[in-house]
Amino acid sequence: MTQLQRTPLRDFHAARGARLVDFAGWEMPVQYRSILEEHRAVRRAAGLFDVSHMGEFDVRGPGAAAFLNRLVTNDVARLFPGRVLYSPMCYPDGGVVDDLLVYQRAADDFFLCVNAGNLARDLDWIRTQAAGHDVTVMDRSAETALLALQGPRAVAILQGLSATDLAGIGYYHFATGEVAGVPCVLSRTGYTGEDGFELYHAAGHAVRLAEALLAAGAPHGLELAGLGARDSLRLEAGYPLYGHELSPAISPLAAGLGWTVKLDKGCDFLGRDALVAEKRGGSPRRVVYFRTGDRRILRPDSPVLNASGTAVGHVLSGTLSPILQEAIGSALVETAAAAAPLAVDVRGAAVALQLVRPPFVPLGRT
Amino acid sequence: MSSVPTNLRYAKSHEWVRPEADGTVTIGITDYAQNSLGDITYVQAPKVGAVLATGAVFGVVESVKAASDLYAPVAGTVVAVNPALDGAPETVNREPYGAGWMLRLKPADPAAAGALLDASAYGALLG
Secondary structure, three states: OOOEEEEHHHHHHHOOOEEEEEOOOOOEEEEEEHHHHHHHHHOOEEEEEEEOOOOEEEOOOOOHHHHHHHHOOOHHHHOOOOOEEEEEEEEOOOOOEEEEEEEEEEEEEEEEEEEEEHHHHHHHHEEEOOOOOOEEEEEEOOEEEEEEOOOHHHHHHHHOOOOOHHHHOOOOOOEEEOOOOEEEEEEEEOOOOOOEEEEEEHHHHHHHHHHHHHHHHHHHHHEOOOOOHHHHHHHOOOOOEEEEEEEOOOOOOOOOOHHHOOOOOOHHHHHHHHHHHHHOOOOOEEEEEEEEOOOOOOOOOEEEEEEOOOOOEEEEEEEEEEOOOOEEEEEEEHHHHHOOEEEEOOOEEEEOOOOOOOOOOOOOOO | OOOOOOOEEEEOOEEEEEEEEOEEEEEEEOHHHHHHHEEEEEEEOOOOOEEEOOOEEEEEEEOOOOOEEOOOOOOOOEEEOOHHHHHOHHHHHHHHOOOOOEEEEOOOOOOHHHHHHOOHHHHHHHH
């Protein structure tokens, strides 16, 4: 068995009762006390997540902007220093390599935040694609830690620890500053559907920053939250997770992320031809989101059946919404079948899917 | 550490059994089991009147993580199921030996519970 990688906060988590599990080769806290309680704490007050396993790449040079606009499907030309962009990054066939955030620091200076599970493959892919472009790609993941402070109380907690005017940082914008004396990139982004910040900082400061945030947040109801709550929060918000709603087999169009595919952004990009064709012809399968009115969780890979019991797709993600107290999830289904009744078999009982447009609950930040 | 009350009997499959004064037995899952499962989101119990053989699957407990079968530690007829678990399955996490009980059986063999593990044997199993 290979040694799991550890974030600088591994012992911090263990000392606070975390249940540590293997997530994409990282020893990560899945929960501290209760996934459901941590989820509710984020919707009600605030949660602190260690997401230092995620990858950060600097992309710099005179050709950086043009290169990135060729690399991803969203329009990097819309960025300016201090602005963040969410985008899929596609293969030529329109399948997804990864979904990521693009940060612009200066005219020729960007950084990317990518999924931990895809980090090595992304780096290879990006470096291969960078050939012939005047850019330098540097992996900064090992020296970079990332804490996400999310929830309606997040800004109040953070403002007490920082001289940076947080009200001046809009959604999907960022600034550099200090939090509890620790130099940070303060990014008003997140993966929970709530207001909040993601704080990039040097790995050596992670414990100090986490301790300061936890202490400052306690009177506000801040709780440590693990990857279990992160997953149920993102699903309730209707955000895709790579490997579930996005994959080499699920294009951004099939995933319902058409708003991130800028076919007319004025330059060619990887996957454009395939995505133009898919848009014209329609996606043969698409991602749908469902609730069931039932507490039984529909598990990934369970077949989705039409009225005559024929499999027309499969479940991608499923959990119990701690807010709705019913099972919610996503499925990949044949587009032609999605308008008719669908069900999933749970131990011999057919549970009907009620298709909905996420988010499943009202969000603090949409 | 998991709690293992000394007044109960245990199955290796992590159910507990409590003989009652009226000759029935109450059955639930252990603290170790609830802790391993994590947040419990659904409990599927049998119907009152169902007849269970020793080791038969009597229901399913679901957590955020997974669904697991529940096994009858002794044979018998179901005389009650815990109605509170329908709307509040998390009770099993909070009080696995109390309000989180799952069902009550009239055992086929009144002495069957005595053959199960006692607290020290079950505790040893947990290591």
